[in-house]
Amino acid sequence: MPGKNLRFLLLFLISILASGQSDSTALIAEITIDAYKKPTKFITSTKSVAISGSNFQNQNSPDRLLESINLLAGTRMEERSPGSYRLSVRGSTLRSPFGVRNIKVYLDDFILSDATGNTYLNLIDPELISKTEIYKGPESGDFGAVTGGTVLLKTSDSETKTLGVTAGSYGLFKENLNYSKNFVKHYLQVFQSYHTTDSYREQSAINRKSIFLKDRWNYLENHQLNLMFLFTDLHYETPGGLTFAQMQANRKQSRPATSALPGAKEQNAGIFNKTILAGISHQFPLAENLSHFLVVQGAYTDLRNPFITNYEKRFENNFALRTHLNFEKNTEQWFLQTRLGLETGFNKGIVKNYDNARGTPTNPQNFDEIKTNSEFVFLSQKADFKEKIFMEASLSLNSMKYDWQNLYPSLENGTMKFKDQWLPNFGISWLIKDGFSVRGKIGKGSSAPTSEEIRSSTQQINLELAPEYGWNKEIGIRKQFKNILFLEGNYFDFRLKDAIVSKQNENGQEYFVNAGGTVQKGFEVIAETKNFTFNSKILNQVKFWVSGSFYDFKFENYRKNNEVYSGNQITGTPSAMLQSVINMKFFNTISVDYSNFYTSKIYLNDANSVESEPSFVGNMVFRYPLNFEKIKLNFDLQIQNLYNTDYVLGYDINAFGGRYYNSAAFRNFNIGMAVNF
Template sequence: MTKYGFLILVFCNSALFSQKGGDSLALISEVKIDAYKKPTPFITSTKSVSVASENLLNQNTPERMLESVNQIAGARMEERSPASYRISLRGSTLRSPFGVRNIKVYLDDFILSDASGNTYFNTLSPELIDRMEVYKGPESGDYGAVTGGTLLLQTKKADNLSVNLATGSYGTFNQSIRFSKQSGKHFFEIFENYYRTDSYRKQSAAERKLIFLKDRFQYTQKASLHAMLLFSDLKYQTPGGLTLEQMQIDRKQARPATATLPGAAEQNAGIRNRMILAGVSHEYNLGPQFSHFILLQGSYVDFENPFITNFENRFEKNFALRTHFNYEKSWNTVSLAWRLGFEGGINTILIKNYDNNKGNESNPQNFDQLKNTSGFYFLSQKFNIAEKLFTDISISLNSNAYEWERLYPVSGNGKIHFKNQWLPNFGITYLLGKGFSVRVKAGKGNSAPTNEEVRSSDQQFNLNLVPEYGWNKELGLRKQFGNTIFIEGSYFDFRMKDAIVRRQNEAGQEFFVNQGSTSQKGFEVLLESKSFNFQNDFPSRFKFRISGSFYNFKFENYTGNNQVFSGNDLTGVPATTINSLLNFVFLKKLSIDYSHFYTSKTPLNDANSVWSESSFVGNIQFRFPVNFEKARLNLYLQIQNLYNTDYVLGFDTNAFGSRFYNPAAKRNFIIGAKIDF
C-alpha cells in the first residue's frame, strides 16, 4: 500500500472512531480568542483566526514552530536552514526571502515587530510560547497596516516549574528551565533556553541562547503593572541555495564556489543576531465602564551577516508606544464595547558593509543610516444583540515615513513620507443555532516596504518602492456537530495592488520592486474532533484534526524583464496544502501524535518556468508520563520525516542562476525528557 493510500485509510478510520466517541472535553466552539484584550468565543468571532494551544504546540521541535504553524489552514512556515525560516499567511512570503515581514507579531502585551514591519521571529524559543493565535488577512483596526496577518503569542499564565532536556540527530541538543508562580500580588516567570545543532547540511550549524523574565503586579483590584525583559543571542550558518543538479549530486553540500564568486563555507556565511527587548505596560479600570491601557518598550539589535559578497553589520534601536481607552456597556439583550487608541514606533538602523574576507570584515563598501517612523490611530467597536448578532467594526489612520542617509563612501540624504491611509474593517457574525454560525468580513490592508526592502542586500536605496495595498472579502461557516466534531470553512478574495516582489542580481544579492497586482482567491477548511474517551486501555483516547488550503493565486497586470507574467501563478505559493494530526492514547499513558503534511507543486519564479515537486512528509511522536510523589517525568521521542522523503522545506524564489533549493533533512529524531515539579 502506498503512503498516500495509508493516509486515506487512517483518515477513514478516524471518522469511524469518532462515531463511537464517548464523553468529551470542552466544546471546540467555546474556545476563547483574545483579539487583543477583547475575549470572544471562537464560534461568534468575526475574525479569520486559528488557535494553536497545547495539543498543537507539543508538535514543535526545539528550534522552530513549524509543525504547529503548518497544521493551521492558511498559515505556512518554511525553513531554509535551521534558524533561517519565514512565515506566510495566505501567500505573504511573496516579498520575504527570509524572516517575517508583512505580519504583525505581539508577545503578551508587547510588540515584536519593528516600526518598519520586520520581525526577528527566529530569536524566540518555541518552548516559551504557551498559546498562539493566528489572524489571517488584513485586520487594519487594532493591528494597523499589514496585508498578511497578525500573530498573538502568549507565555505562561499558570504556576509551573519544569526542566526540559533533549538530544537528537546531527548533534542537536536542547535545554530549558521554566519557573512561573503566583506570589501574593505578583505573577512572575523566568524562562531560560539553550539550543544547538550541527544540522543536516554543511555550513548550517545553529546556536541560540535565550532568557525571558516577566512580572505581572496586580497592585490594586483596579490596576496592574506588567514588566518584561527578553534577551536572545542567536547565531547560525547559512549554506545557501543549490541548483537542481547540485542538489541531486549532493543534498548536504553548501553553495559551492563559481568562477567569479567564492562558496558559502569559504566565506563562512551566516547570521549573528543579539537582541534585547524590555517594556512595561499598565492597565487601570477607571470605573464600571471605562478602562485604560498603556505600553512603553524599547529594544536593541546587534546584527552581523557575513555573506558571499560582503560582511554586513546592522545596529538597530527601536521604541514603541501603545495606548487605548476602553468603554463597555451592557443592557438586557445588548452589549457594546468601544476602543480608541494609538500605536506607534521609531526604528533607527545603522548599516555598515565591508568586503568579506573568509568571515572577517575587510575593506569598507557602504555605510548608511535609516530611520523609520510609523503609527496608527484606531477606533473599534463590538456589538452584541441577544447573543445572536455580533459585529466588529474598526477603522485606523496609518502613517509611515523614513529618512535615509548615505555616510560612506559618498554623502547624501533624503526623506520619504508615504500617503496616510484610512483602513476600515467590517465583520459580522450571526448565530444560526447552538454551535452554528455564519460570518462575513471585509477589510483593507496596506503594507509599506521594510528597512530591508528600502535598503536591501544590493546596498542601494530603492526610493521608488511604495506600499502595497488591497481589499479582502470573505465568507465563513463554523459548525459543531453533535458535541463531537467541529468544522470550519472560509472563502476569501483578496485583490492586492502594487505588489512588492523580490529579485536577485548575479551576485545573489536581493532587491525589490513593485509589480502590478494580484488576485488571491482561496478556500480554507478545518475538521477537528473532540478527545474521545473509550473507557478502556487499548486505545484509551483518540482525537484528530485535518486542515486544508486550496488557492487560486494569480498575477495581474504584471510585466518584468520584457516578459508578461499576467495570469501566472503567484510565486512561492502552493495551490494545495493538506495537513493532519492524529492523537492516540494507549494504556491511559502512552500518547502517539501522528502527523502528515502534503504540499502541491510550487512555482519558483515569476515566469512559472520552474516548479517544485509536490511533497508528502510524515512525523510521529511518542510521549510517556511517569508520575512520582512530587513530580512528573514526561519522556518523548520525535521522528521527523518518517518516510525519509527527499524534499525542500524553503525555496529561494526568483533566485539568480536557478539556485532555488534548500534541501531539508532526511529521517531524523529527537529524544528528550521534561520534568514538571
C-alpha cells in the first residue's frame, strides 16, 4: 500500500508540472518566519525550522494539533488517548512518557513552558493557533537550555467573527467562538471553545473548556503593549497501556485489573487540570536604533491525577520574565541586529499523593514541596551582508536549581544545583542566487530534568539524575524552481550525553535514569508545489506537499542493570516517516485535502526486543462554502483513518509487563460548520 501510493503521488506531481499553470500562492521559501521577533525569509534563515501555516492547520481534526505537526519533517506528535499528547522533535520523546519535555514552547510573546521545562500543550485549543514555527535542535542563544527544539505558536492577527460547531464519531462535539477586531489603536481578540467526546477506548473521554483574551495596543508609533489571558478547564480520562494479547482480544478496553492492582476504569484514572495564565508584554524604542522588549507573566495550575496506585494533587505557581535590548543598524551593504537579554522563571509546586479509592483520595501517602529557579542570559548577533551572506551567532549562560522539602510522612529537605552551562550557537546561510541557498549550523544544547522527573510518580526525589547535553551539527540546502517547486534537504549529526530515559516499574509508575549517550544522525526532506490552476469545469486547482525523515539513532555507552544497550536503536523513534498532502478544488467550489502518513517500525524497549508494525494512515477533508449577503457558511467533512488501519498512535515505551499499546480508532468521521459574520 505505501509504495503504490507514493508512486501515484510522484506520477501525479509530474503530470502537474507538465500541464498546469501556477498561480500566485506563496511557496514556503517566500514565507517570513518570526523567530521570536527576528523576522527572516525562510529561504535565507540559518535555522532548521518547520512551518505549519493555515494550509496545514486545516488538516487537523478540530480537537487536536496532531495532523498539522505530523506533516512536517523532523516532528512527530503522538496521542496515547485524546488529551494525552507527546511532542517529539528529532526523537526527543525518549524521556517523555507523557506531556511535552525538552522542548520550549512560546505562545505569541509569552512563555508556555514552566520554569522546570514542562509544558501543558493540551491546554491550547488547536483552532486558536494560526501558525506554528518549530525550530529543530538546540537554539540556546535565544531560547535557553533545550536539546530537542523550540515551538512558537502564533495566534491570529486578522479580523474575524466566526462561530464554529463540529460533531462526529464517538460522541465528539466541539464549539468555538472567535471574535477579533481593530478598534482605532487596539486589536482585540476573544476566543472561547468547548470540546467533549467519549472517544474510541473505554475510560478515554475528554472535556475541555477554554477562553483566551488578547489586546494589542499600539499607543504610539513603534510602541506596543500586549495583554494576554488564558483559562482552561481540562479533564481527560487515561485508559492505560495494553499488552499485545489484550489489544488483540479487545482493542477498545482500558487497562484491566490484575491480581495485584485494580484497572484504569475501576480507579477512574485521568487528569483534571485547571490553569490560568496571564501576562503583559511591552515593546518600545529607546533611541533611533535601540529598542527594548519586556514580558512579565504568571500562572496557576490545579492538577489532580487519580492513578491506579495513588491519587495525586499538584498545585503550581509560576512566574516568568523575559527582557532584551535590541540594537539594529541597516545600510545599503549590510544589516546588523544585536540582542542582549535575560529570561527567568520560578515555579513552586506542592505535590500530595493519597491512596486512590475508585477516584476518591483517602489516606495520605507522601507530600512534597519543590521550588524551581531557572534562568539564562543571552547575547545574539545577526548579520546580513549584501543580502547574500546571512549569519547568526549567540551565546547563553544557563542555570537551574531545585529546593525540595518533604512535608509528609517525614521532614526532610535539600537543594539540587546543576552546573551552569555555557551554550554557544553559530549558523550561516549563503544565498547563491535567487531561490537557491545553502546553510550550515553548529550548536550546543543542554536540558535539566523537569520537576516531574526529579520527583516522578514513584514519589521519590531522584538526587542522581543529571542534565543531558550535546552538540548538534547540520547542513542544509533550499532550492526553488521557477516559482513552481520548492525543495529542501537537511542532514544533521547530534551527539547527546547523559541522555534522560523513562522507565516503568511493576506498578506502572514512571522513573528516569541517565542512559549514557546517543548518536543521532538523520536526513530530512520536503517538496512543495504552488497551486496549479486548470481550465476545466471539474478539477480547478491542485497543490502538492511531501516530506520525509530518515533517522539512524543509536544508544552509546548505555548500560543498565548489567544489560548493555550500546548500539541499539533509540526507543520510541521510527527510522523513517513519510507524509504527503494533496490540496484540490473541484467545480470552483469544493475543496478536497488528501493526506497520508507512513511510519516505520518503532522499538518499544531499550533492549530492542519488542518492535511495532509499520503503519500507513490516510485522511480526507472535504470543504464546501456557501456565501450569502452578510454571512459565509463553511461546511467540512473529515474522514480520519481512511484505510481503516489497525495501528497505535502513541506507545508506552519501556512499559513494565509489556503494556506498550494504546490502540487508535478505526475509520471515523466528523462534520463541522463555521459561520463567518
